[in-house]
Amino acid sequence: MNAIKKARNAANAFAKSWANFVIKFKWPVLIASFVLALGLGSQGNMEFDGDYHVFFSKSNPELEAFDALQEKYTKDDNVILVLSPSNGNIFTKENLTAIEDLTAESWNTPYSSRVDAITNFQHTSAQGDDLYVDDLSYESALKNDSEIAVIKEKALKEPLLVNRILNEKGSVTAINITVRLPGVDSSKEIPEVTLFVRSMIEDFKEKHPNFEVHTSGLVPLNTAFFESSMADMALTMLMLIIVIITTLILTRSIYSTIVTLFVVVFSIVSAVGFVGLMGIKLTPPSAVFPTMILTLAVADSIHILITMLQKMRHDGLSKTDALVESMRLNFMPVFITSLTTVIGFLTMNFGDVPPFWDLGNITAFGMTMAFLFSTTLLPAFMAILPLKVKVRKEQQKVRKNWYSSFGNFVVKQPVKLTVISLLIIGGMTYLANRNTFNDEFINYFDESVTFRTDTDYISDNLTGIYNIEFSVGSGDSGGINNPDYLKNLNAFEDWLNEQPEVIHVNAFSEVARRVNRSMHGDDESFYKVPDNREEAAQYLLLYELSLPFGLDLNNQINVDKSESRVTVTLKNLDSPEMIAFSEKAEQWLRDHTPKEMHAIAVSPMLMFSKLGFRQADSMFKGNIIALILISIVLMLALRNFKLGLLSIIPNVAPVLVGFGIWALYKAQINTGMVIVFGMTLGIIVDDTVHFMSKFLRAQRELGYDAKQAVVYAFETVGRALVTTTIVLIAGFAVLSTSSFALNSYMARISVIIILSALIIDFILLPSLLILTSKKEVQTVADRTPLNKIILDK
Template structure:
């Protein structure tokens, strides 16, 4: 490290020039960062959940490529309203990458014309006036239109824009949504409601993009103001800010260059790095100022800063990177990416700090970052920490016991924690997205698909009357769940066809009980031009699809419903293979995977840090002492979440990783400085006092900055982001108490020998 320090000090302009060249090179790839939100991409390609979904996609197409537009009108079934609706729909057909639009104007009814099956449109512009009441009655009682395209009262309707599967990208959807909104804006008297998974994804991403830019900017301004208040010097403000801006820029460029993109988790990387980068630079600038105060010249002070805190900051960066890097073991792809990119970003922050900070200090010939005549907070913190150190020494047993008792008491709330997440979980219940989604749930059917693919294992297996009856019973069973509003399948089609072609028999048995008759009906459907069969069965009639629509009930309810349905299937479909899938299942499975992956990753991180502490201090007690301050904030936050009824879900689960990274960073900074003071020959008491005062001051300042950075998230439109702001801010507070009060008290109480370090000092 000494040779490295000499090189940077002797070549500061070369180092700075090199960094600025990299900054210029990183601007272009960073500007090309893209954002997306695709549930299927959250899983590895080999995951059974994805393979089940791909089975549905292969046989029947995707269930997540439809944008839904709805409206209500008491005068819907008037000639004027219906023709105006047709005009709107026709104008939307010219939008590129829309493969089809389903509406009451495209809906067909089955007609028996002298024994010949025909599909005629319900609505015909030329005959609307003469038969409107009869049309309304037929279309509002049809199994395929009622609850889908129109409600029972005939006052609410919807049309569905199907996005071309080959071009179902964020950019394409954005263009479609803009043209859709522009067209609908030409009808200000109508209150259109828009929902559907493609629409939600893009609106979510658009809000996310705006928030990322806003919070980076807002946090930067607050941090700048705080740094100015603390240091009252331009260098004390702009050196840390340049370091964090460079860090974020390089990390975003790395994400782009490796084919990554921003989504629900990686969007939090920038605020994390903003805080971590500032923390590294503040710790090192504090050490530089301490060296100057001790009478060192600038060159020697820079070398002292690099020799002592360069290695200490490297240690904290490595441990923080390990904390995030353990997420690489996750089976959830975005969580794995989040862990990798955040770990890389932390190491980038360290690299820039040890290169840029000493170089810029040398170039600008700064004698001291903190101005004596500046802010009063900086020296005030140092004075208070001396009193804290004295308090710790006198009352270490009480402090330790109170801390442990508090953890146990609040930690009981962990038993009340529940794993539960919704598709729309991150969005405020008062937002337009949720209100529009609720409109469909309350008036037609929810926008969340729950799909079943039943494989009879033999061609024409779906023509077996016994099988048909069992499928019909399954549909009725599905509708017995309050969360499931609608279910259609081949049996729905068959019942309607039976009623049209054989009304007398249908009055006795709603479904045909003769296999030959079912085969004849299939032949009738084949020779028509209608493609309705391909939505409910495959080409050789071996597989059958049931399409259900469910509320956004949460992963806990969906998993309970699925488990109950699986028991029903095990009793009634012993000879068939049944696959339960759909976007709703993708979301429900994802919640559990993310939470349990995160728990195992944090456990792995604790093991890694325990090994590191054992290696550094060669004392078993030190492992306990180092882990308790890191565990405490996590236990307290988990307990508070349980007591307040805040569920564990992807957006709140990631809080624990962030909290762990912050807690570890502070603890390692403290222990690394403590180890340095021991090596200088100080006893444990003196080493603790100096560490608490000097490193404690930097910890408090960085914690204040972290609070400002994460505190801004409380104003977010996303409920999950607001919770993240509140809970991470609380964790930061708990971590400061744990590191500056509990950690020193544990030293006094457990009295580790630390013989190896003391011997080296001697």
């Protein structure tokens, strides 16, 4: 006990000495704070990276497999232009001419390497013993109705076109632009492509107003990521206004509002400097760091300022004395809450999504600076400002307020409130298990984003935008011409087409069948893979020599013709369905083909589907470590093992309640929500620490029993907890309006968890403190009367 008392006295002495030092040297401290913040801010250099690759770590096995496939074939970064004429018929002279012109213009897209459209589709036909390969529709303006009717008939019978470039009705078609980005600077390359394509579409729509144009593909996806980052950065200004207004209303002090504003702005400026110094490129998840820091940094200032104002208004202390007393009471709680928040955000590094590493590290640094500025800049600035408050009269002081009334309500029925709370938490925990994981990347964006609505339109009217790919090997150079290989590949293609999830299959076996038919006078009985290897090789060589530049088979077969690429277009599947289908296809290859043909499924869509599960697995360890570290910190800070252990309940319960309520709201979680446990754990500890610290102070310094100590805690810290909770909810509510679902869903469930934390800390925590406290005889001779509890705020 003596050791604990000495440690407590040492902590109080340090806090008082620190406060007196800052107040004595207020001008040098203030100037040093300005220099530090501006010095760090001058190193800021915020660059944005919208490439979807940033979501995957370099060691991610799905990314490694996908990159390996793209090394063998052409890269498939693309822009899909989907054209819908108002007359609902692609096959008119005017419409085909317009499509042909847009196809030609699409070749001018920066970094373009291939353009596939219905007009330049390489149709094969026989002319005597010769193979004839040409555009399906060229010089469309010169075609007559009968020629166009023939083109339509050919197109609607072509498996490589229907449900890929053309819908079954012939009313919607696509132009697919493949680009080979250098990969030197995606922040410049992707916007360059996007600006050109948007300008090209505007010009096309001016000339052909009868067409609707929708865009999708990996380049528009990257653009949507980039523009979401910029939009979320803009939310910071809205949040700043809300913080100013909220702080002003709750503190009723213009000077307190000004100082709080300086603390949060300097914290953000310092974090911007950290971004520049570390060379971090911002992404949609990490771009919200200003709003995060702004929201969280307010809490430190609020606790110090509200206690100071209470001491001045209720106890009549001078500004300096009130400031010193507030620092004494709040220095350690603010330090502990800042530390636990930093620990919570640093646990994001255990995950498998680099943008969340950046968000965690940037916010952790910003919160460290927020603590520093809250304990230096804030008291120094407040010591300088001419703050005056009206001291309340004696009769106003003794009047009970809402917090004391609620405290008395809780202390009268701790058993009942504990039982009810635990039953509700248990029910919410059960519901939390009903959440399912779904990480469809299309749903990363809400319907205010053009990319989302355009992609939905394409899925409904033309083809799916989800796909998986296989690089199917033959075992030797030129082996793709082996009849056994072709028959197995053909069987795989047929099996894929039979699956209900599949919309379209693009495989080399289809090319082999088509060329074989044409080489036999377009006889339908020869629409099958060749039976002779030499014959198949000759047909392939003749076909390749007939293809124009840019429309070769490099996107389907590798250089030495030992492997071919199978692309499967799927319906919009959720993550578990996408993973299940890929595993089913891989298993079919293992069961029905020789070992050299066994292949794994890859694609960006599959990578995103697996990302959340991988993130959840990797974050589990981080969350456990965070919980252990934070519990140890609380045990040491509170200098009470039992209370430190007890604190786990009000710290974990809000997360369980939050996910339980989410099950009633959405019942689906995504990658962004996986980090919520570690992130909010550090935040909600704030309430627990401040409540417990005041509870212990009442027992240790004032000699109150458990019930009186609970009421005292409500009176002294209740208003601050409500204030910080309102600010936190406001901040995350603003972030919840983000068009980027990883951020908005994370923010929405954080609002639920933070509100749940306040309710639990106002009902369950004090009930548990009463039930677990020993009924000890008071040892303080001059017991402070109960009405003093109301005065000592």
